[in-house]
Amino acid sequence: MPDYAARPAASDDERRFELLIEPHLGEAFALAQALSTDRSSAQDAVQSAAFKAWLRMRQLRGDGSARAWFLAIVVNECRSAWRKRKALPSDADPDVGAISWPQAIDQRLDVRSAMRRLKRDDRVVLSLRFLMDMSVEESAGILGISASAVKARTARAAVRFRELMNQPEATD
Secondary structure, three states: OOOHHHOOOOOHHHHHHHHHHHHHHHHHHHHHHHHOOOHHHHHHHHHHHHHHHHHOHHHOOOOOOHHHHHHHHHHHHHHHHHHHHHOOOHHHOOOOOOOOOOOOOOHHHOHHHHHHHOOHHHHHHHHHHHHOOOOHHHHHHHHOOOHHHHHHHHHHHHHHHHHHHOOOOOOO
């Protein structure tokens, strides 16, 4: 039987944080997984984002959306991970040895393959708009750009995505 008396009581800040963030953890992980190279990177991004959200919790205004605020932190953590990976020497490529989809699957119809081949900014906007089903305004808030920029990016990314869906993935 656990010893609850030995465990310190949660502060009001801890309770508030749990109420704000916990409902969005599943979405945050789905978004990070769509933007990351693997499950482990996605988990790291969400964990880091949760820690940063905890540190910045007082920045969230009462009228602000905790969902958009937290998911913006997740996107920024994924971007930070991209920059770190980009700085790695070419022989330290983290994707080397990654498990690929079975060859029997027609990769022209593989949505994941097409998403992986998109530029990161395209992947972000399509993930927010269609995977996360966010409005233009919510996406704009997360990305820190105007609603018209979100619309334009979404349209361009959708065109690129359609093109990639019609092209088989190059194999080495």
